[in-house]
Amino acid sequence: MxxxxxxxxxxxxxxxxxxxxxxxxxxxxxxxxxxxxxxxxxxxxxxxxxxxxxxxxxxxxxxxxxxxxxxxxxxxxxxxxxxxxxxxxxxxxxxxxxxxxxxxxxxxxxxxxxxxxxxxxxxxxxxxxxxxxxxxxxxxxxxxxxxxxxxxxxxxxxxxxxxxxxxxxxxxxxxxxxxxxxxxxxxxxxxxxxxxxxxxxxxxxxxxxxxxxxxxxxxxxxxxxxxxxxxxxxxxxxxxxxxxxxxxxxxxxxxxxxxxxxxxxxxxxxxxxxxxxxxxxxxxxxxxxxxDFDWPEVAAAFHVALPCDTGDEGQCEEFTHAVTLGLFDYVRKSRSNGFVVSLSGGADSAAAACLVRLMFDAARAELGDGFGGKITAGDFAEVLLTAYQSTENSGPVTRNAARVLAEALGATHRELDVAAIHKAYVGMIGEAYGEELNWEEHDIPLQNIQARVRSPGIWMLANLRNALLLSTSNRSEAAVGYATMDGDTSGGLAPLSGIDKHFLREWLRWLETTGPVIGGERRTVPALAAVNVQQPTAELRPGEQGQTDEGDLMPYEVLDFIEGAAIRDRKSPREVLGLLKVAFGDRPEATLLQWTKRFFTLWSRNQWKRERYAPGFHLDDENLDPKTWCRWPILSGGFREELEQL
Missing domain, CATH: 3.60.110.10 (Carbon-nitrogen hydrolase)
Structure with a gap:
């Protein structure tokens, strides 16, 4: 039959x-x-x-x-x-x-x-x-x-x-x-x-x-x-x-x-x-x-293992198609008129902007210019607005990278100088605090205020366009709280929060040279060369200090290794240190010990931040979102005894 x-x-x-x-x-x-x-x-x-x-x-x-x-x-x-x-x-x-x-x-x-x-x-x-x-x-x-x-x-x-x-x-x-x-x-x-x-x-x-x-x-x-x-x-x-x-x-x-x-x-x-x-x-x-049911007669079929398009793709391709679909449905179901990204010229914000462009291209390739009536957009400039927000610590490299990428994508791009707002805050708080603030004694507050003064303006642009503001924090930063609450975490959706920084940088290099298949052809973003050549930096300290993300934390490859062992595999600090000695045996033992202590200390201290992050997409079985995967107490002993015994 x-x-x-x-x-x-x-x-x-x-x-x-x-x-x-x-x-x-x-x-x-x-x-x-x-x-x-x-x-x-x-x-x-x-x-x-x-x-x-x-x-x-x-x-x-x-x-x-x-x-x-x-x-x-x-x-x-x-x-x-x-x-x-x-x-x-x-x-x-x-x-x-x-x-x-x-x-x-x-x-x-x-x-x-x-x-x-x-x-x-x-x-x-x-x-x-x-x-x-x-x-x-x-x-x-x-x-x-x-x-x-x-x-x-x-x-x-x-x-x-x-x-x-x-x-x-x-x-x-x-x-x-x-x-x-x-x-x-x-x-x-x-x-x-x-x-x-x-x-x-x-x-x-x-x-x-x-x-x-x-x-x-x-x-x-x-x-x-x-x-x-x-x-x-x-x-x-x-x-x-x-x-x-x-x-x-x-x-x-x-x-x-x-x-x-x-x-x-x-x-x-x-x-x-x-x-x-x-x-x-x-x-x-x-x-x-x-x-009772009368099954209709069906002509005989030749039943052997038929060749099937399994759709097997590399992780970069899967990531692209999953997140672009996620963005498309999120923006239409939230009834938003596109997206806004604070484009810093660095890797994370560049990835968010590129994903919006790929979403636009993939949806148009499948649904046609009218997008099947699902979203209203004549051209991409209506879908994405980006803004580079400079302070006195911003450099020409990131400014140029942001401008070149925005132009290549076809986004509406603005440059906002928030240096005066930043300076006014520092002066006002210094006067209220009773002393002049300086980098030697007040490093973290001076970094955070720069990130926070960028938030009101980008939110206002999003409100004016009735658009969805994308925050740009990734999973590696979430693990150690390397983000400023109400600063770079501002946004209604965090499309990168399920991905670690090591993979994200690999994806950006892949997108620059290879790219996903959309509409039957490969799509690349060569303008990412201006981003990929940089060493990731928050660019919040004065330029002469040479601030880098990995200098503040540890190499992202190591950070992601520790996160997997400690959070996914539930290894203790001592066990993690032992694994690090095997995987990164070419590094000094004192450095591995320092990185282990830094991770567990920052992980425990920053659960409250993870509780406040914008919603993100679930992409693998290592998500740190406390609402959908990884629950952790906001207040805890912070591994104090375990770290003292290392």
Missing amino acids: NLHLAAVALNQTPLDWPGNEARVRAALDEARAGGASLVCLPELCLTGYGCEDAFFAPATWQRAWRMLEDLLPATRGMVVAIGLPVFHQRALFNGCAVAADGELLGIAAKKNLAGDGIHYEPRWFKRWPDGVRDELRLDDGRSVPIGDLLFEVGGVKIGFEICEDAWVADRPGAKLAARGADVILNPSASHFAFGKAGIRRRFVTEGSRAFGAAYVYSNLLGNEAGRIIYDGQLLVAQNGHLVAESPRFGFADHRVLAVTVDLDAGRLAMARSANHRPQLPATADAGLVRG
Whole structure:
């Protein structure tokens, strides 16, 4: 038996009821037009995955249920899996409704909840126990089955692994195979992280082989709720082979991946397997939900491992496509009129400006000059305004680098002289303090005020344009608090906060000479040569002092190594020092000791700063954002005893 099925990616927004419903309808229309008779939508696609504590509001799950009822007529002629929260027995469950030809058959409930890293599903949902089935009472007095269900629709058995269900050791798919599942649907909300696409391919293809079923994987797409980016990867596999895969990323509202599979191939594979242990008698299976449906006849297909565009890219390419998609959705969903960047001429602000340009080019290449009506912009100068803000310690190198880069990108560029404002603050506070301020005794206050006097002007420019101000702090700086609160941290979004400085500098060199593929061709920014040639510096001390970031802290390569060992791997100061001696054995031991003490001291002292940073994007499994990944006490012992014993 051949079955034409489809996996769907959706770019949803939490609690956007009309918009979410319209996008579901559009995707179903496209799937129907393509001849698909079985359609898998993503996890929690009606509400949006990122509703946070709005899931606790009865209005949220009640409204989602009304949307489901409104959508049922749109499923006529198809079998459709639709993700939504379901309230049952005074508990909320992450469910997937199955509708066949306009009728609701039942709700499959998620068994394994994602509760690590950025995920907090156990805060809102309860896991459904294995092997349990119940009846969900509806408002009109009817009831539908809910729980650990296998659906038999028109002789085709359909089971579920909902997102995290496929990431655990004891996958539900094994029991579904014993119960005779022909198709396993995986509606997911799987966030982007470097290298994650390959992991998904492996469990989808291996699941199709081990479970003897066609395996269909759907996902969300875009920046749904602010911090998390979804790459929209869609996968279909059978008999251990990847049959089809969609491109990742993209600026469309939805994407449909349709393919024909031969269910008899999976049935034959299980019949041949000496280790297949069918559950008998099948008719006694209490979790089986039957529904009538006439599957349309589909022409036979040639089923072997088809060549698929896996979309494997280097980390620089992945970073570019993920962050540009994140920026595009953030600016349109926040209803902002573009971006503003305080362009210092250094690496971080240059990266932020370049990412906005790449976002503009990629969106226009896919959606056309009108951007599909998603954002309003005639040319790039309307999208990005940059400003170089000089004090008496600013030099011609950074001023020139900022101007050259802004011109090359096509941004609206301004130069603001804030030296007089800076000087007035220093004089005013010196008089109030009762002594003249000097660099020998008042180094940090004199540095910080320079960063802070730049904030009001750049905020005002952002307000005048109703634009989104981008802050430019990276993860390395966040780890040690090498940033001025209400200065260079000012902004509504921090697109670089998930990336370390060592990688960021590599990306800038790559962008200067190689660049990402956009619209079928490589895009480079040669003007970055003026930035990449510089040694990173805050440029807050007088020029004769030769201030550099790495001089103030330590080499960024070392800083990022310590951060990974101490925060990601939870190593103690003594263990970190031992690792440093191995990895950087060519450095003096006294220097390694100094760097270790500096990192742990600054890390503990600056948690309050990390709590106040603007929202950023989650890009890997080393995020320092205390709201989505790395929680740490604001007040602590600061490793004082551990550092004294080194």
